[in-house]
Amino acid sequence: MSPPLASAYLRLIQVVHRLESQGPFQRLDAESVRLLETITVAHFEGQAMTVSGAMQLSRIASPASIHRKLEQLRIASLITHEFNEGNRRTKYLVPTALTLKHFETLSQEMLRINSSAAADG
Numbered sequence: 001m002s003p004p005l006a007s008a009y010l011r012l013i014q015v016v017h018r019l020e021s022q023g024p025f026q027r028l029d030a031e032s033v034r035l036l037e038t039i040t041v042a043h044f045e046g047q048a049m050t051v052s053g054a055m056q057l058s059r060i061a062s063p064a065s066i067h068r069k070l071e072q073l074r075i076a077s078l079i080t081h082e083f084n085e086g087n088r089r090t091k092y093l094v095p096t097a098l099t100l101k102h103f104e105t106l107s108q109e110m111l112r113i114n115s116s117a118a119a120d121g
Contacts, residue, residue: 008113015109019102024076031061032069036078040095040103048092051081 019025020033028036038057042049054070055063070093073079078099081091095103 008116011113011116012110015113016106019105019109024078024098025102027076028072029069031065032072034060035066035069036073036095036099039073039079039093040099043093043095048082048094051091051093054093 020028025033035054035057038060039049039054051070055066057066060066061069070079074081077096080094080096082094083091
């Protein structure tokens with residue numbers, strides 16, 4: 001039997017895999033998911049990521065791969081490009097409502113699992 005926290009984490013991984021095997025997420029590879037997570041975290045922290053900023057994420061993939069993955073995320077309706085007023089040269093990457101709903105669902109599942117683990121432990 002595994003410790004409650006390890007068990008809770010493993011249940012969370014199961015939920016993540018289940019949710020990412022549905023809808024637009026099922027066509028994404030691990031690097032695309034990591035890129036989407038990075039874009040969403042930056043957005044959540046109020047530091048909207050630019051396309052050029054994303055291209056510098058060498059820990060995720062090469063610039064050419066990132067460019068392809070950004071296009072896949074856009075086509076899957078998981079991100080959109082936005083421009084600031086008066087500046088049409090800089091594209092900002094913004095998670096869509098579909099992406100935000102996905103992470104909200106994951107958050108709710110995480111809280112549910114945590115409550116269950118606390119009650120078991």
